[in-house]
Amino acid sequence: EGVNIRGKIKLDSCFQNTQPPNDHSPISRKEFVRFLLATPTKSELRCQGLNFSGADLSRLDLRYINFKMANLSRCNLTQANLCCSNLERADLSGANLDSGNLQGVKMLCSNAEGASLRGCNFEDPSGLKANLEGANLKGVDMEGSQMTGINLRVATLKNAKLKNCNLRGATLAGTDLENCDLSGCDLQEANLRGSNVKGAIFEEMLTPLHMSQSVR
Ligand SMILES: *[C@@H]1O[C@H](CO)[C@@H](O)[C@H](O)[C@H]1NC(C)=O
Numbered sequence: 261e262g263v264n265i266r267g268k269i270k271l272d273s274c275f276q277n278t279q280p281p282n283d284h285s286p287i288s289r290k291e292f293v294r295f296l297l298a299t300p301t302k303s304e305l306r307c308q309g310l311n312f313s314g315a316d317l318s319r320l321d322l323r324y325i326n327f328k329m330a331n332l333s334r335c336n337l338t339q340a341n342l343c344c345s346n347l348e349r350a351d352l353s354g355a356n357l358d359s360g361n362l363q364g365v366k367m368l369c370s371n372a373e374g375a376s377l378r379g380c381n382f383e384d385p386s387g388l389k390a391n392l393e394g395a396n397l398k399g400v401d402m403e404g405s406q407m408t409g410i411n412l413r414v415a416t417l418k419n420a421k422l423k424n425c426n427l428r429g430a431t432l433a434g435t436d437l438e439n440c441d442l443s444g445c446d447l448q449e450a451n452l453r454g455s456n457v458k459g460a461i462f463e464e465m466l467t468p469l470h471m472s473q474s475v476r
């Protein structure tokens with residue numbers, strides 16, 4: 261509620277300004293919910309390039325939305341349903357996506373530096389794999405997330421916390437895992453070829469890591 265009030269103040273002060281409101285000023289939860297309620301579930305709502313920076317989008321049904329290149333930095337996306345949404349090249353830096361549904365999400369080349377993704381579900385039972393190829397995931401916290409089959413090829417997970425994650429069959433080829441905490445993870449059949457594991461923590465692994473998984 262605090263976030264809503266703050267968002268409103270921001271909007272009001274924007275309209276009171278002598279200068280015309282900036283087109284790039286972020287969209288508030290209130291405005292956005294109005295759009296959502298007027299849209300059928302599976303329509304790919306066109307949010308490409310829009311600015312949501314700092315908005316409270318927590319607990320909303322955001323399935324199938326096109327957020328390509330949108331600015332979602334520092335957004336509250338906790339418990340949001342982002343199933344099958346497109347977040348390619350979106351700015352998710354510092355956002356909170358804890359307990360989110362990220363099944364089949366497209367996050368290629370997105371910037372989620374410093375974001376929190378604890379207890380997220382990336383596993384689509386229908387087999388559609390979450391794609392985070394080339395994403396900037398520096399310093400993210402993904403503790404306890406379900407990521408079977410996820411594609412993290414050439415992504416940067418430097419200083420990230422991936423404790424107790426399910427990474428079975430994940431693609432981590434060419435991934436930068438420098439100083440990444442992977443303790444308690446299940447890396448069965450994960451592909452770590454050409455990944456940078458300098459300083460990475462592999463303690464209390466659920467399944468032993470085979471040389472063949474990490475050799476080029
Ligand atoms: C989006 O909104 C933020 C916060 O008001 C602002 O700093 C930024 O310049 C805006 N524009 C873009 C393109 O992100």
Ligand SMILES: *[C@@H]1O[C@H](CO)[C@@H](O)[C@H](O)[C@H]1NC(C)=O
Nearest residue numbers: 313314331332333334350351
């Ligand atoms: C998104 O908005 C933030 C301000 O909240 C700004 O610092 C950042 O540069 C913006 N990102 C992009 C990609 O424009």
Ligand SMILES: *[C@@H]1O[C@H](CO)[C@@H](O)[C@H](O)[C@H]1NC(C)=O
Nearest residue numbers: 263316318319336337338339
């Ligand atoms: C984010 O949203 C959740 C759920 O609505 C709320 O409990 C939490 O306080 C919010 N966090 C921030 C930083 O506003």
